[in-house]
Amino acid sequence: xxxxxxxxxxxxxxxxxxxKQPVVNLVTRMLRDPNEAEDIAQNVFVQVCRSADRYEVTxxxxxxxxxxxRNLTLNELRRRSRHPAESMDVPHVAxxxxxARQFEDFRTSSPPEELLRSELEAKVEAAIGELPENxxxxxxxxxxxxxxxxxxxxxxxxxxxxxxSLIHRGRETIKAKLKPYLKTGQWDPAE
Amino acid sequence: MKDDRLPINxxxxxxxxxxxxxxxxxxxxxxxxxxxxxxxxxxxxxxxALRGLSNAPVSSNFTARVLQxxxxxxxxxxxxxxxxxxxxxxxxxRAPRVAVACMVLALGVLGYFHMEQAERVxxxxxxxxxxxxxxxxxxxxxxDFEAIQALNRPPGPDVELxxxxx
Numbered sequence: 343x344x345x346x347x348x349x350x351x352x353x354x355x356x357x358x359x360x361x362k363q364p365v366v367n368l369v370t371r372m373l374r375d376p377n378e379a380e381d382i383a384q385n386v387f388v389q390v391c392r393s394a395d396r397y398e399v400t401x402x403x404x405x406x407x408x409x410x411x412r413n414l415t416l417n418e419l420r421r422r423s424r425h426p427a428e429s430m431d432v433p434h435v436a437x438x439x440x441x442a443r444q445f446e447d448f449r450t451s452s453p454p455e456e457l458l459r460s461e462l463e464a465k466v467e468a469a470i471g472e473l474p475e476n477x478x479x480x481x482x483x484x485x486x487x488x489x490x491x492x493x494x495x496x497x498x499x500x501x502x503x504x505x506x507s508l509i510h511r512g513r514e515t516i517k518a519k520l521k522p523y524l525k526t527g528q529w530d531p532a533e
Numbered sequence: 534m535k536d537d538r539l540p541i542n543x544x545x546x547x548x549x550x551x552x553x554x555x556x557x558x559x560x561x562x563x564x565x566x567x568x569x570x571x572x573x574x575x576x577x578x579x580x581x582a583l584r585g586l587s588n589a590p591v592s593s594n595f596t597a598r599v600l601q602x603x604x605x606x607x608x609x610x611x612x613x614x615x616x617x618x619x620x621x622x623x624x625x626x627r628a629p630r631v632a633v634a635c636m637v638l639a640l641g642v643l644g645y646f647h648m649e650q651a652e653r654v655x656x657x658x659x660x661x662x663x664x665x666x667x668x669x670x671x672x673x674x675x676x677d678f679e680a681i682q683a684l685n686r687p688p689g690p691d692v693e694l695x696x697x698x699x
Contacts (some may be wrong), residue, residue: 351600351603351604354603355596355600358595358598358599360595362591363588363591366589367588367589370589376589376590380591387599388599388606392603392607408636463582463585463587466583483581484548487549506545509548513579516579517575517579523578
């Protein structure tokens, strides 16, 4: 990040490569919209670049990065609540000139075990998506190995105990919804 | 009544990470009550499920697009920090508000002058109407009014002459 502060774009590219997946994961699950999520994730990194001169070396970079991601994501969610979402079937005007993003559909040629796993994963995703925003964000940040509970609290803008409370409530809600799958303690019944 | 639930610190640890094989063995060896055992297994299963979620898809040219956008923004910021940008910067944000305020002020002044002009016109019209009414002859010309009126009267028949002619 020090190199980025000095205008080193190669260093910035390395940061993007390293953190793009976690940021996209977080934003996608918060917005539940893969197309918009990439745009927001890009804006997160652009904001990082623009704000590089304000970054303090004493702070953990990941904390700062996820705080920016949180702010932009919540801004987008607020904007959506004020303006209903457009149909996903209609191409967005700004993206008409761009080639459509294509992603492989793993379901069409996968063995039954994979299909079962996909289905269970979809249930977990749905359960996460139904959580209140703050619990969802807390739960998703909990997946980041390089964030301690104190750093998660900084990103969320609340105390450590409040952060743990959010995580606990989110997990209890998901456990209640996925009880049949978790009853045996085995995620995949085929195992 | 003894709390059979997992200790809080152990639960919070399970939220983040799946236990290692050694930790599993230690837990099993500790002969935990059934409620704790069940909670342990549920927490581990859920953590495993959450950490096992697939990554969201990311475009192959994501980094390239970010770099392009970032370079554009940095160039824009550099323009703003040039001498002209620095000169203009204090006013840039206020400029639209100042423009609107000037427009409102200008409209107000124009409106005021228009109103004053209309008032002046109305005053002129009313004064001219009054001045027309005020244009009456002076009483001086009425001094010989009876004499003039007498001249205009046609002379009556000469009765004396008529009687003589008869």
